[in-house]
Amino acid sequence: MTCSEFLALLDDLIDDSVSTDTRTELEKHLKGCEHCEVTFNTTRKTIEIYRSHEIYELPAGLRERLHSAIMARCKKGC
Amino acid sequence: MEFPQPKAMATIQPIAGENEQHPDVALVERVRNGDVSAYDTLVRKYERQVFRIAQHITQNREDAEDVMQDAFLKAYEKLDQFQGNSKFYTWLVRIAVNESLMRLRKRRTGKMVSIDEDVETDEGNVPRDLADWAPDPEQNYTQAELAEILRKTIQGLPQGFRIVFVLRDVEGLSTEETAETLGLSVPAVKSRLLRARLQLRERLSRYFRRKKGGEK
Ligand SMILES: [Zn+2]
Numbered sequence: 001m002t003c004s005e006f007l008a009l010l011d012d013l014i015d016d017s018v019s020t021d022t023r024t025e026l027e028k029h030l031k032g033c034e035h036c037e038v039t040f041n042t043t044r045k046t047i048e049i050y051r052s053h054e055i056y057e058l059p060a061g062l063r064e065r066l067h068s069a070i071m072a073r074c075k076k077g078c
Numbered sequence: 079m080e081f082p083q084p085k086a087m088a089t090i091q092p093i094a095g096e097n098e099q100h101p102d103v104a105l106v107e108r109v110r111n112g113d114v115s116a117y118d119t120l121v122r123k124y125e126r127q128v129f130r131i132a133q134h135i136t137q138n139r140e141d142a143e144d145v146m147q148d149a150f151l152k153a154y155e156k157l158d159q160f161q162g163n164s165k166f167y168t169w170l171v172r173i174a175v176n177e178s179l180m181r182l183r184k185r186r187t188g189k190m191v192s193i194d195e196d197v198e199t200d201e202g203n204v205p206r207d208l209a210d211w212a213p214d215p216e217q218n219y220t221q222a223e224l225a226e227i228l229r230k231t232i233q234g235l236p237q238g239f240r241i242v243f244v245l246r247d248v249e250g251l252s253t254e255e256t257a258e259t260l261g262l263s264v265p266a267v268k269s270r271l272l273r274a275r276l277q278l279r280e281r282l283s284r285y286f287r288r289k290k291g292g293e294k
Contacts, residue, residue: 014275035205039208041210043275045286051248058125063121066121
C-alpha cells in the first residue's frame, strides 16, 4: 500500500468503516510509515479537540429571550 | 436502497428500529397536543447545537442569536410537517442551516452565498507538516487561548468545507444526513470532509507540534 492509497482511506479508518482485511492492510502500512502514522494520529486528535471544546458559548440571556418569543408566538395560537 | 420521499422537507432516513420511538417524537407529540413545556424541553436539548451551527455558518454572534431564535420559531410553526419517522434533531439542523444561509445572503447582499460551490484548493490535500504533536498539545494553552486558536483555525476553512466538518464531526450527523441537510451527494460530503479534516490538522500543527530542543 502506498501513502496516497492510505490517505484515500484515512477517513474510513478514522470513522471505523473499513473491512477487517482493509484495516489489517492499513495498520500494516501505519507500522512502517511514520508520515502516515503522524497524519493519522494528528487528524484523529484534531477531530477530538473540536468535538470536546465548546468554542462558541451560548450567550447569556439568549435562552430566556427565545423562551419569551416562543410564548408570545404561542399566544397567537399554538 | 431507496426510500420513498414523502414531502419536500422530510427526506431524512428513518431511524433504526422502526417500532422504537425516539424520545423526541414523544415530545413533539406533546407539543402538537398543546403542551408548550415539551417544546421548552426540546429547545433546551438542542439550543447549543443550533447556536453553534449558526455561529459556524454566519461567523457573527448577532446573526447567530437571530438565527437560533428564528430556527426554533420556524420549527415550532412547521411542527405539523415533521414526519415522525425522521429524527427531530436532523430536521431541526436542516432548518438551522437554511436560516443561517438566508441570514448570510441578507448580509452580503448581491453576493451569492452557496455551500455547494466547488471549492478548488489544493491546500491540505497532501499533508505537508509531518511533525508529530506534543502528547496533550491543548494543555500548553489556557482554555481561552485554545478556544481562540480553534475558532481562528476553523474560520479560515472554505465555507463548504467548514459546514461539512461541523455537521459531521462536531454535531455528529452521519455522512448521509449531512448530505441530505446540505443537498450534496454522499461522495461530495466525503471528499469535503477529508479535505476539511486535513486542512484543520495542517493549520493546528502550527500550534500543537512538538517543539524542538526542550522548549515548551
Ligand atoms: Zn505512508
